[in-house]
Amino acid sequence: MKNTFLGKRIMGAVYAFRGAFVLLKTEASLQVQAVIAILMTVLGFYMEISTTDWIFQTIAIGLVMSLEGANTAIEEIADFIHPDFHHKIGLIKDLAAGAVFIASITAIIIGVLIYIPYFTS
Ligand SMILES: Nc1ncnc2c1ncn2[C@@H]1O[C@H](COP(=O)(O)OP(=O)(O)OP(=O)(O)O)[C@@H](O)[C@H]1O
Numbered sequence: 037m038k039n040t041f042l043g044k045r046i047m048g049a050v051y052a053f054r055g056a057f058v059l060l061k062t063e064a065s066l067q068v069q070a071v072i073a074i075l076m077t078v079l080g081f082y083m084e085i086s087t088t089d090w091i092f093q094t095i096a097i098g099l100v101m102s103l104e105g106a107n108t109a110i111e112e113i114a115d116f117i118h119p120d121f122h123h124k125i126g127l128i129k130d131l132a133a134g135a136v137f138i139a140s141i142t143a144i145i146i147g148v149l150i151y152i153p154y155f156t157s
Pocket of ligand 1: 063065108111118119120121122123124125126127129130133
């Protein structure tokens with residue numbers, strides 16, 4: 037079963053699920069983002085936002101959390117290949133963190149654009 041096409045896809049999903057679980061269990065910034073995601077979901081139900089708004093909110097949450105996961109993987113690779121201080125490693129980590137920062141600003145703007153009409157009507 038493990039060497040069949042379907043078996044390999046299932047095992048890939050299991051490994052990916054394990055990675056997501058490790059991220060949630062160990063990464064403080066991802067835990068904070070998960071709490072914010074839950075709060076925004078509760079707010080979405082409370083304000084009864086539209087399906088389109090749910091789509092944008094879900095994409096914004098997924099974008100930030102998945103980029104945070106990629107950022108963590110990049111940090112792990114950087115520490116593995118060069119555990120000592122090096123300006124290139126610093127730059128690589130800053131660039132990866134910068135990507136999460138851009139996604140976070142985007143998510144905040146999306147959130148403001150979604151909820152302003154609900155709070156002002
Ligand atoms: N080996 C290194 N060489 C040079 N600069 C580094 C190195 N490690 C970290 N830095 C600098 O410190 C910053 C923080 O790095 P760190 O690995 O502690 O990530 P972090 O932002 O604290 O993320 P996390 O809390 O998820 O580990 C980097 O963005 C980089 O500027």
